Amino acid sequence: MKHFINPADVPNVQELIEEGLTQKANPLASRNLGKDKTLVLLFFNSSLRTRLSTQKAAMNLGMNVMVMNVGSDGWQLEFQDGAVMNGGKAEHIKEAAAVVGQYADIIGVRSFPGLEDREADYAELVIESFRQLAGVPIINLESATRHPCQSLADLITIEELKTKARPKVVLTWAPHLRALPQAVGNSFAEWLNLTDYDFVITNPEGYDLAPEYRGGAKVTHNQEEAFEGADFIYAKNWSSYEQYGQILPGNEDWIVSAEKMKLTDNAKFMHCLPVRRGVIVEDAVIDSPNSVVIQQAGNRVWSVQAAMKKILEAM
Amino acid sequence: MKHFINPADVPNVQELIEEGLTQKANPLASRNLGKDKTLVLLFFNSSLRTRLSTQKAAMNLGMNVMVMNVGSDGWQLEFQDGAVMNGGKAEHIKEAAAVVGQYADIIGVRSFPGLEDREADYAELVIESFRQLAGVPIINLESATRHPCQSLADLITIEELKTKARPKVVLTWAPHLRALPQAVGNSFAEWLNLTDYDFVITNPEGYDLAPEYRGGAKVTHNQEEAFEGADFIYAKNWSSYEQYGQILPGNEDWIVSAEKMKLTDNAKFMHCLPVRRGVIVEDAVIDSPNSVVIQQAGNRVWSVQAAMKKILEAM
Amino acid sequence: MKHFINPADVPNVQELIEEGLTQKANPLASRNLGKDKTLVLLFFNSSLRTRLSTQKAAMNLGMNVMVMNVGSDGWQLEFQDGAVMNGGKAEHIKEAAAVVGQYADIIGVRSFPGLEDREADYAELVIESFRQLAGVPIINLESATRHPCQSLADLITIEELKTKARPKVVLTWAPHLRALPQAVGNSFAEWLNLTDYDFVITNPEGYDLAPEYRGGAKVTHNQEEAFEGADFIYAKNWSSYEQYGQILPGNEDWIVSAEKMKLTDNAKFMHCLPVRRGVIVEDAVIDSPNSVVIQQAGNRVWSVQAAMKKILEAM
Numbered sequence: 039m040k041h042f043i044n045p046a047d048v049p050n051v052q053e054l055i056e057e058g059l060t061q062k063a064n065p066l067a068s069r070n071l072g073k074d075k076t077l078v079l080l081f082f083n084s085s086l087r088t089r090l091s092t093q094k095a096a097m098n099l100g101m102n103v104m105v106m107n108v109g110s111d112g113w114q115l116e117f118q119d120g121a122v123m124n125g126g127k128a129e130h131i132k133e134a135a136a137v138v139g140q141y142a143d144i145i146g147v148r149s150f151p152g153l154e155d156r157e158a159d160y161a162e163l164v165i166e167s168f169r170q171l172a173g174v175p176i177i178n179l180e181s182a183t184r185h186p187c188q189s190l191a192d193l194i195t196i197e198e199l200k201t202k203a204r205p206k207v208v209l210t211w212a213p214h215l216r217a218l219p220q221a222v223g224n225s226f227a228e229w230l231n232l233t234d235y236d237f238v239i240t241n242p243e244g245y246d247l248a249p250e251y252r253g254g255a256k257v258t259h260n261q262e263e264a265f266e267g268a269d270f271i272y273a274k275n276w277s278s279y280e281q282y283g284q285i286l287p288g289n290e291d292w293i294v295s296a297e298k299m300k301l302t303d304n305a306k307f308m309h310c311l312p313v314r315r316g317v318i319v320e321d322a323v324i325d326s327p328n329s330v331v332i333q334q335a336g337n338r339v340w341s342v343q344a345a346m347k348k349i350l351e352a353m
Numbered sequence: 354m355k356h357f358i359n360p361a362d363v364p365n366v367q368e369l370i371e372e373g374l375t376q377k378a379n380p381l382a383s384r385n386l387g388k389d390k391t392l393v394l395l396f397f398n399s400s401l402r403t404r405l406s407t408q409k410a411a412m413n414l415g416m417n418v419m420v421m422n423v424g425s426d427g428w429q430l431e432f433q434d435g436a437v438m439n440g441g442k443a444e445h446i447k448e449a450a451a452v453v454g455q456y457a458d459i460i461g462v463r464s465f466p467g468l469e470d471r472e473a474d475y476a477e478l479v480i481e482s483f484r485q486l487a488g489v490p491i492i493n494l495e496s497a498t499r500h501p502c503q504s505l506a507d508l509i510t511i512e513e514l515k516t517k518a519r520p521k522v523v524l525t526w527a528p529h530l531r532a533l534p535q536a537v538g539n540s541f542a543e544w545l546n547l548t549d550y551d552f553v554i555t556n557p558e559g560y561d562l563a564p565e566y567r568g569g570a571k572v573t574h575n576q577e578e579a580f581e582g583a584d585f586i587y588a589k590n591w592s593s594y595e596q597y598g599q600i601l602p603g604n605e606d607w608i609v610s611a612e613k614m615k616l617t618d619n620a621k622f623m624h625c626l627p628v629r630r631g632v633i634v635e636d637a638v639i640d641s642p643n644s645v646v647i648q649q650a651g652n653r654v655w656s657v658q659a660a661m662k663k664i665l666e667a668m
Numbered sequence: 669m670k671h672f673i674n675p676a677d678v679p680n681v682q683e684l685i686e687e688g689l690t691q692k693a694n695p696l697a698s699r700n701l702g703k704d705k706t707l708v709l710l711f712f713n714s715s716l717r718t719r720l721s722t723q724k725a726a727m728n729l730g731m732n733v734m735v736m737n738v739g740s741d742g743w744q745l746e747f748q749d750g751a752v753m754n755g756g757k758a759e760h761i762k763e764a765a766a767v768v769g770q771y772a773d774i775i776g777v778r779s780f781p782g783l784e785d786r787e788a789d790y791a792e793l794v795i796e797s798f799r800q801l802a803g804v805p806i807i808n809l810e811s812a813t814r815h816p817c818q819s820l821a822d823l824i825t826i827e828e829l830k831t832k833a834r835p836k837v838v839l840t841w842a843p844h845l846r847a848l849p850q851a852v853g854n855s856f857a858e859w860l861n862l863t864d865y866d867f868v869i870t871n872p873e874g875y876d877l878a879p880e881y882r883g884g885a886k887v888t889h890n891q892e893e894a895f896e897g898a899d900f901i902y903a904k905n906w907s908s909y910e911q912y913g914q915i916l917p918g919n920e921d922w923i924v925s926a927e928k929m930k931l932t933d934n935a936k937f938m939h940c941l942p943v944r945r946g947v948i949v950e951d952a953v954i955d956s957p958n959s960v961v962i963q964q965a966g967n968r969v970w971s972v973q974a975a976m977k978k979i980l981e982a983m
Contacts, residue, residue, distance in 0.1 A: 122946030316437030
């Protein structure tokens with residue numbers, strides 16, 4: 039595997055899930071694989087889980103890690119070819135990516151969307167520029183439209199917990215006071231579409247995910263219908279793709295409640311965290327034994343560790 | 354030792370002081386103890402000495418360290434049970450602590466008091482929540498009301514320098530332009546009360562420390578009386594506990610002066626740093642051979658190294 | 669070598685360049701030299717290249733690294749003797765340097781000039797105070813008036829690429845919208861003056877570097893004349909030394925253009941990065957095969973690695 043930016047970079051998703059479970063069972067088995075290799079993590083946006091889990095995974099693989107919070111340092115990059123850089127942008131991506139590539143064997147990049155210009159966000163300029171220009175493998179630590187480290191951890195978690203060969207997995211939109219990216223929802227849909235699970239997306243009208251991400255998944259605007267017989271309820275807010283970056287009025291009743299969970303087949307509750315209690319989900323759900331959000335967060339280590347292992351092996 | 358949050362966590366203070374001196378004499382003797390263990394440091398407030406000394410101690414014990422300046426990233430936590438999180442707080446401590454516990458073998462937490470609500474600060478909500486919810490040992494890197502890593506370093510320093518079996522140790526309030534926490538003063542009193550030294554606290558009226566921290570220590574509002582015959586003068590400012598978080602008018606003359614030091618028995622001068630020269634202490638005192646503030650700062654490594662060693666041994 | 673603050677600290681510049689090339693050829697050959705040694709990097713100003721390259725070099729030498737972004741934490745230092753510290757400055761350099769020296773075997777310091785008080789900036793108070801007070805070797809990660817890690821990397825790059833025993837090296841001022849320090853220009857001149865290259869500085873009137881840095885170098889205000897027959901064009905902006913810290917009107921035509929490059933002897937183009945495309949240099953120049961800016965940035969590792977190796981060997 040050369041990069042870990044989107045599912046198209048992954049030759050075999052099922053094998054990667056297995057690799058995650060293998061790493062979890064024996065975290066230090068590949069500790070010599072990354073020896074004398076350096077991982078640079080570039081955070082254009084803040085991070086807690088992704089940062090700690092990726093650093094931990096890299097150390098398990100024996101790598102050195104250097105972390106840069108470039109966002110807080112105001113490192114504004116120019117992406118346009120031929121730009122006269124006489125404004126706020128101090129460095130062109132052509133130099134930036136190539137220079138970091140001089141100090142890194144693998145680069146992890148986090149960069150959120152602006153949520154103002156849909157076309158620009160969905161062009162994935164930042165992460166794809168690093169792919170083209172850095173000269174070393176790139177790991178997507180959440181880009182404008184995707185969060186593959188999260189999605190792989192989600193699949194590992196479902197694999198661990200499923201009690202049927204083909205569980206019903208429901209991705210449900212849930213309310214939030216801020217306009218959030220579509221990345222986690224997009225990515226979850228994209229990866230789930232690569233499995234043979236019974237996958238359903240439910241969201242209010244106006245919140246349909248981009249067609250190229252939801253793919254052939256079943257979409258319903260009736261949340262209760264979606265919940266019926268579900269084995270996994272995956273809650274996540276995202277802002278509208280159609281009315282790009284907007285929060286549409288209403289829909290507060292899309293909270294995942296104990297009442298709605300009764301419609302499921304004793305479903306596990308999942309969320310990528312951080313989660314707004316009382317807004318996204320009722321306390322009674324997230325505090326119940328069926329909530330697997332902490333296990334899911336823990337699996338972030340094995341997800342990125344599996345991906346880095348595949349990348350290191352191919353170097 | 355399971356945690357290092359307050360003295361009640363320490364089975365034997367004298368043994369811990371000895372351990373600090375042992376670590377100092379041979380810093381790398383336990384380098385295999387922390388192998389493949391990860392320390393996560395969470396700073397809700399900024400830190401220089403505590404951060405560097407704790408990182409250094411962890412490396413001496415062979416641990417990996419991940420540092421998060423969560424304060425600057427604006428990671429606002431909700432602590433209230435049942436809260437509807439529809440405001441500025443993005444994550445509940447229930448998830449936050451448990452998630453970090455997934456990536457850490459030990460967590461160090463720094464979180465200062467708000468100095469507005471005495472009851473809330475003295476409930477030690479942040480550090481005690483991590484104790485209850487993280488699932489791994491917690492080290493107190495300065496909480497709302499305590500700074501045990503500092504106090505243990507102070508005791509190590511006194512132990513190194515004392516020339517009498519039972520030295521007279523004086524904690525003196527000193528002026529400052531900002532309202533500071535009581536944590537260092539509280540902690541010093543609390544730990545000194547566990548020794549058999551002759552311990553005296555002196556502060557202006559209105560600045561008495563909380564009864565549960567000063568315990569049975571002698572308290573006098575007459576600074577000169579306190580200094581008489583002292584072997585150690587430990588200066589520190591704190592805001593009022595009685596008029597909570599306030600700076601009371603006057604008291605600028607409580608500066609530790611060369612004149613006052615003459616009343617002592619050639620006492621050593623101590624301060625946890627950073628120190629305001631010309632406000633807390635005169636240059637003539639801190640620049641004298643009797644000033645031991647740098648040695649004291651150096652001992653911060655051995656203090657936390659001793660505590661982490663005990664925790665690692667008990668894991 | 670005791671410190672790496674300015675060229676006077678370097679016994680033999682040519683040998684240090686050779687050491688850089690040796691380290692580049694075999695990055696991990698000295699991996700045991702820094703074992704159990706700790707490097708502390710203090711950034712009073714932000715850093716990308718310097719931070720990553722220095723961390724990388726330290727890891728190649730087997731050192732532990734602790735990074736502090738002290739600037740963003742607002743750690744304001746007092747430098748004046750006898751100051752009454754009753755304002756914004758929380759710690760005196762006397763304590764600050766000595767304390768960090770307790771936790772470090774080597775300290776790297778970055779601290780930019782204020783560009784308001786020329787005498788103060790050129791006194792190099794910050795870095796020289798660390799030299800005097802920290803008690804351990806100091807590495808200059810760009811001070812008010814110098815950037816030796818950059819200059820040594822520049823010399824290593826020229827040494828790698830030169831096709832004549834005595835190449836013509838031209839340092840040319842170039843336009844920029846912000847008032848920048850003279851440090852890179854100063855340092856490049858200072859180091860080039862220690863070689864036997866044919867060294868020419870060209871800048872607009874009013875932009876002459878400080879006499880003690882440009883030394884005996886040829887200075888011309890005619891850029892085209894300077895470019896004639898050059899083997900290396902090194903572009904860099906700096907604010908005026910004469911009208912201290914100012915940007916003088918005009919001079920936008922000092923951009924390094926493809927047209928001007930034709931005057932050279934097929935010169936290599938160099939810049940320390942980040943670079944403003946279309947302002948400092950035309951795309952046609954920096955995108956040409958003669959641009960060596962990425963190689964130059966990569967050599968930042970070997971430059972500081974060579975310096976640290978010499979320091980470690982002398983400890």
